[in-house]
Amino acid sequence: EAGVAQSPRYKIIEKRQSVAFWCNPISGHATLYWYQQILGQGPKLLIQFQNNGVVDDSQLPKDRFSAERLKGVDSTLKIQPAKLEDSAVYLCASSFGDRDPEAFFGQGTRLTVV
Amino acid sequence: AQSVTQPDIHITVSEGASLELRCNYSYGATPYLFWYVQSPGQGLQLLLKYFSGDTLVQGIKGFEAEFKRSQSSFNLRKPSVHWSDAAEYFCAVGGTSYDKVIFGPGTSLSVIP
Numbered sequence: 001e002a003g004v005a006q007s008p009r010y011k012i013i014e015k016r017q018s019v020a021f022w023c024n025p026i027s028g029h030a031t032l033y034w035y036q037q038i039l040g041q042g043p044k045l046l047i048q049f050q051n052n053g054v055v056d057d058s059q060l061p062k063d064r065f066s067a068e069r070l071k072g073v074d075s076t077l078k079i080q081p082a083k084l085e086d087s088a089v090y091l092c093a094s095s096f097g098d099r100d101p102e103a104f105f106g107q108g109t110r111l112t113v114v
Numbered sequence: 115a116q117s118v119t120q121p122d123i124h125i126t127v128s129e130g131a132s133l134e135l136r137c138n139y140s141y142g143a144t145p146y147l148f149w150y151v152q153s154p155g156q157g158l159q160l161l162l163k164y165f166s167g168d169t170l171v172q173g174i175k176g177f178e179a180e181f182k183r184s185q186s187s188f189n190l191r192k193p194s195v196h197w198s199d200a201a202e203y204f205c206a207v208g209g210t211s212y213d214k215v216i217f218g219p220g221t222s223l224s225v226i227p
Contacts, residue, residue, distance in 0.1 A: 033215065042118075042204050042217040043158070056214050091158070095215075100165075101146050101208040103215050105158040 002026065004106035006092050012112045018080035021109045025073065025094030031055075032069055033103060034077050035091040043091055049075065050097060082113045116141050118207050118218035126224040127195050135190040135221050137205030147188040148206040148215070149179055158204065164188065175199070200225045 005024040013019050025032050030051050035043035046065065048056040051072035060067070064083070069075040079086055089110050093103040117140040127133055139145055149161040162173025169181040179190045188205060202222050208215035 035217075042219045045214050045216065048214050093158075093215075101213070101215060102148065102160065102163055103206075103208075104160075105150075107157045 004092055004094055004104055006090075006106035006109055008109055009107065010110050010112075012114060013082055015084055015113050016081040018078065019082055019111060020079075021077045021090050021092075021111075023075045023077070023092030023106060025075070025092070026104055029094035029096055029104070030072070031095045031097035031101070031103075032075050033091075033093040033095075034067055034075070035093065037089045037091055037108070039088070046077070079111075082111075084113050087111060087113045116207055116209075116213065116216045118205050118216055120203075120205055120218040120221050122221045123219070124222045124224070126226060128226045129197050130194050133190075133192045133195045133199070133223070135203050135205075135223070137188045137190065137218060138186050139188060139205070139207040140186065141207050141209060143209055146208045146215075147179075147181060148208070149173065149177070149188075149190050150204045150206060150217075151175075152202045152204065152220075154201075161190070161203075195223075195225055197225045197227060199223060 007022050032049040034046045037043045046060045047067045049069040052069045067077045089108040091108045093105045095103045119138045147164040150158040161177050162171050164171050164181045177192050202220045204220045205218040
């Protein structure tokens with residue numbers, strides 16, 4: 001079974017630039033999560049989708065972060081403009097949701113903002 | 115609101131010794147509980163999960179965890195630690211009705227040869 005795919009694996013940008021991350025969840029998984037993991041900390045939930053609708057985005061800095069999940073499958077997370085404190089690993093995860101909330105994670109995208 | 119605490123930031127144990135990592139959670143209903151492990155530069159791997167039934171759950175790599183509702187705890191244990199167990203361990207809580215999965219801050223495990 002294919003896992004959660006994320007790209008790119010690494011990205012270095014200058015502050016004030018924009019960046020986008022892509023995630024392809026496991027087939028059949030209705031729930032998709034984006035987490036931010038700063039070095040030395042636990043993953044922090046940014047946004048949760050159920051199919052193509054947003055369930056929770058209370059921790060998403062909406063002045064600079066945006067996310068979408070078109071057609072309830074792939075998702076993109078965008079940062080515009082980036083700040084130094086956005087340097088982190090961005091993890092995408094998916095699950096069956098209500099039927100089974102176990103989250104399966106991708107390898108993540110390591111973002112460095114300089 | 116959901117929350118997870120892991121009281122121990124860092125633990126060091128000798129190879130072959132037993133291990134217990136603590137996890138306490140706050141959740142308004144019956145929780146779904148998870149332990150994940152993350153090695154340096156790697157993604158998160160599920161060790162075990164509790165949904166219902168037997169409160170002692172077995173996972174991969176010889177790990178087990180016990181759900182204690184009265185103490186709101188879900189501690190992870192291993193009877194004999196191997197050097198390859200050195201990693202970051204995260205406890206997480208979720209629920210039904212599409213509740214989000216929330217992670218604790220993690221416990222870093224070092225293993226002395």
